[in-house]
Structure formats: C-alpha cells, structure tokens
Amino acid sequence: MNKKQLIDAMGQHSGLTKKQCGAALTAMLDAISRSLHEGDAVFIPKFGNFSLSYHPSKMGRNPQTGEQIEIAGQNKVAFKCAKALKDRLQA
Known part of the structure; x- marks a missing residue:
C-alpha cells in the first residue's frame, strides 16, 4: 500500500475528504519524524x-x-x- 492508497482507505473509513485525509496523514508523519529527531x-x-x-x-x-x-x-x-x-x- 502506498501513500495514495492509504489516503483513499482513510477516506472510506472516516468519511473525510481525500484532501483532509492527506493533510492529516502528512501532519501525523511530520509529528512522528519531529519527535524522533528530538530523541523521543x-x-x-x-x-x-x-x-x-x-x-x-x-x-x-x-x-x-x-x-x-x-x-x-x-x-x-x-x-x-x-x-x-x-x-x-x-x-
């Protein structure tokens, strides 16, 4: 599963638009990356x-x-x- 497919699956299960799901996924990945970068x-x-x-x-x-x-x-x-x-x- 790639990022686009994940966004599509998120949209089907949540009722959110693809744009909203893409923004949520990007924000989550950024938060995880930032936290790991800080050593947490x-x-x-x-x-x-x-x-x-x-x-x-x-x-x-x-x-x-x-x-x-x-x-x-x-x-x-x-x-x-x-x-x-x-x-x-x-x-």
Missing part, C-alpha cells in the same frame, strides 16, 4: 512503538578495492509491533 520515542496504542536505535561506527571493507574503511555511527528507526496488532495479524 513515539507510542501509538494498539499499533506499536517507534524509537531510535544508535548503531556505533564499525570497520568495513570497500568491495572494489579491498581497502578497509570506517563506517560512521548512525541512528536508525526501530519499530516494535504492539501485541494488539500482532494478534490481529495472526488471526
């Missing part, structure tokens, strides 16, 4: 948890030259599925 986790009941996970720098190898290089540390987004969503997917 985002918990959505019955859906899951978004959080940042730091991966420290490590040594890697350039596949073309075989030269060792350092891969910089970085934050990655982690998602942990809520039990309610997990149960629904198993049904």
Whole structure:
C-alpha cells in the first residue's frame, strides 16, 4: 500500500475528504519524524512503538578495492509491533 492508497482507505473509513485525509496523514508523519529527531520515542496504542536505535561506527571493507574503511555511527528507526496488532495479524 502506498501513500495514495492509504489516503483513499482513510477516506472510506472516516468519511473525510481525500484532501483532509492527506493533510492529516502528512501532519501525523511530520509529528512522528519531529519527535524522533528530538530523541523521543513515539507510542501509538494498539499499533506499536517507534524509537531510535544508535548503531556505533564499525570497520568495513570497500568491495572494489579491498581497502578497509570506517563506517560512521548512525541512528536508525526501530519499530516494535504492539501485541494488539500482532494478534490481529495472526488471526
């Protein structure tokens, strides 16, 4: 499902217009991104948890030259599925 399909599904289930659903989805995604950028986790009941996970720098190898290089540390987004969503997917 892509963003357009998600907006269409939101409109069918909520009775809102596609424009309103698109604005709501964009606002929600922006709020999640902003919160993660500030280092805060985002918990959505019955859906899951978004959080940042730091991966420290490590040594890697350039596949073309075989030269060792350092891969910089970085934050990655982690998602942990809520039990309610997990149960629904198993049904």
